[in-house]
Amino acid sequence: MDNIAGSKPTLTWAVHISVLALVCLWLFPTVGLLVSSFRTGDQISTSGWWNALGTADQNVVMRVADPDENRVAEGDMFVVEGNIFDGEIQGATILVWGTSSRAIDAYQAGETAELKGTETLTVATDGTYTWKGSDDEISGRGQRVFASITAPPEFTFENYDAMLFDPANNEGMTKAFFNTLTVTIPATIIPIVIAAFAAYALAWMDFPGRALLIAIVVGLLVVPLQLALIPLLKLHLGIGIGKGYLGVWLAHTGFGLPLAIYLLRNYMVGLPRDIIENAKVDGASDFQIFTKIILPLSFPALASFAIFQFLWTWNDLLVAKVFLIDASGQTTVMTNQITELLGTRGGNWEILATAAFVSIAVPLVVFFAMQRYLVRGLLAGSVK
Numbered sequence: 001m002d003n004i005a006g007s008k009p010t011l012t013w014a015v016h017i018s019v020l021a022l023v024c025l026w027l028f029p030t031v032g033l034l035v036s037s038f039r040t041g042d043q044i045s046t047s048g049w050w051n052a053l054g055t056a057d058q059n060v061v062m063r064v065a066d067p068d069e070n071r072v073a074e075g076d077m078f079v080v081e082g083n084i085f086d087g088e089i090q091g092a093t094i095l096v097w098g099t100s101s102r103a104i105d106a107y108q109a110g111e112t113a114e115l116k117g118t119e120t121l122t123v124a125t126d127g128t129y130t131w132k133g134s135d136d137e138i139s140g141r142g143q144r145v146f147a148s149i150t151a152p153p154e155f156t157f158e159n160y161d162a163m164l165f166d167p168a169n170n171e172g173m174t175k176a177f178f179n180t181l182t183v184t185i186p187a188t189i190i191p192i193v194i195a196a197f198a199a200y201a202l203a204w205m206d207f208p209g210r211a212l213l214i215a216i217v218v219g220l221l222v223v224p225l226q227l228a229l230i231p232l233l234k235l236h237l238g239i240g241i242g243k244g245y246l247g248v249w250l251a252h253t254g255f256g257l258p259l260a261i262y263l264l265r266n267y268m269v270g271l272p273r274d275i276i277e278n279a280k281v282d283g284a285s286d287f288q289i290f291t292k293i294i295l296p297l298s299f300p301a302l303a304s305f306a307i308f309q310f311l312w313t314w315n316d317l318l319v320a321k322v323f324l325i326d327a328s329g330q331t332t333v334m335t336n337q338i339t340e341l342l343g344t345r346g347g348n349w350e351i352l353a354t355a356a357f358v359s360i361a362v363p364l365v366v367f368f369a370m371q372r373y374l375v376r377g378l379l380a381g382s383v384k
Contacts, residue, residue: 030360036353038155044349055150057095059104062086064121064131064142071138077118078138080131084123084145090152097123097147104146115143123147159354173355175330176337182245183320183333184313187252188306194253195260196302200290202261203268204276214265220258228255229322236323245331248323252313260305267301268294303370311363334359 035049046058062084071078085092098106099113099121107113109125119133121143131143163173201207202214232254236247271294279289295302317335324331332340338355 030357030364033353033357033360036350037159037357038157039159039350039353040154040156041350043151043154044353052155053153055152057148057150059146059148060089061101061144061146063144064129066142067131067138067140074132076134077132078135080129080138080142082129083127084129084147085127089149090154092127092149092151094123094125094127095148095150097145099143099145101146104148121145159350160358163351163354163358173334173337173358176332176334177358179331180314180333180335183248183252183324184310186245186249187256187313188309190249191253191256191260191309192302192306195257195264195305196295196298197290198257198261199264199268200286200294202265204289204294205286217258217261217265221262223258225255225318229318233322243323243325245324248319251319251323252309252316255319256305256309256312259308263305264298264301267298271297307367307370310366314363315359 032049035052036044039049039052042058042060043052043056047054047056064084065080065082065086067078067080070082071080073079084094094109096105096108098104099115100106107123109123112120112122114120115133115137117134117137119137120131122130123145129145131138165174202210202217232251233243233247236242236250241247241250275293276289279293284292315335316333317339320333320336324333334355338352338359
């Protein structure tokens with residue numbers, strides 16, 4: 001009685017737990033990027049994104065106000081008072097501080113440091129300070145203070161402003177965003193159009209060598225992309241295409257066609273034969289059958305491949321590096337722009353997190369908008 005149709009399998013709970021684990025593995029990094037994109041660089045370097053709502057310990061370097069404009073005479077001495085945070089960090093608390101990076105914990109909050117001569121500096125827990133000294137000592141630039149502080153949660157839109165609109169970043173990611181769209185949209189549409197015609201021919205038209213062509217398409221699925229980059233680049237240069245949008249469109253089309261043809265052909269083969277035969281009896285041509293019957297019925301498979309092709313093309317760096325080289329940055333795509341934002345020495349992790357989240361925002365929208373067709377397209381041809 002255990003195998004009666006309609007009874008639930010005993011391991012249903014294991015399947016549910018596995019699916020939940022996979023969803024969490026995919027969701028956690030995305031949430032981490034979103035949270036990190038609104039945090040400052042100091043917070044990212046000192047604590048993980050899961051601590052974004054709690055206080056964080058971090059080391060900062062600040063400078064007291066310039067004495068020439070802020071000092072006040074007090075007998076034979078001069079005094080400069082103020083708050084070392086100067087409104088830049090709200091609600092922070094100083095734990096330890098020092099006047100040298102080698103001894104950042106030389107003084108506790110509230111203690112007075114004796115500097116040179118009669119010069120002294122007192123820094124309180126809330127950042128208020130009192131700097132005293134003679135006329136010669138309280139002059140020039142303000143004294144630097146190295147401190148270890150506890151800072152409350154801080155979220156900012158400055159990362160997005162710096163990434164999208166800062167001219168220092170080659171007009172930000174805005175230009176790279178539109179360049180990526182220029183590459184991705186044609187590189188998704190072109191292989192779908194070509195593959196749809198080819199898949200219909202391989203599924204419903206009888207001609208010599210059809211089985212051989214199907215075998216070649218299946219064989220091309222396992223050809224590594226890296227193996228064809230240099231020969232294809234030499235071909236482009238030889239026929240005058242060069243390095244530009246046309247070259248990268250054709251490259252993505254060639255690399256995406258085998259999967260597109262295989263996926264669409266499997267789906268079209270599974271369509272009811274009676275519909276095709278009745279259309280031919282009524283006098284419909286192959287082109288009419290393809291455009292008015294096959295394409296509307298094959299939309300799940302078309303959408304399924306469109307999701308894959310869009311994601312691969314949007315996130316591509318290798319093909320863009322090879323076929324879309326532009327020293328002036330006029331055709332730089334987002335994946336390449338992100339690496340340039342970091343610079344040669346790394347750093348700016350807050351900019352990296354922001355750029356990475358912006359780069360995945362569009363693929364997420366495309367995926368969630370068309371995900372209901374994904375499984376139907378992937379299962380095409382598996383059940384007769």
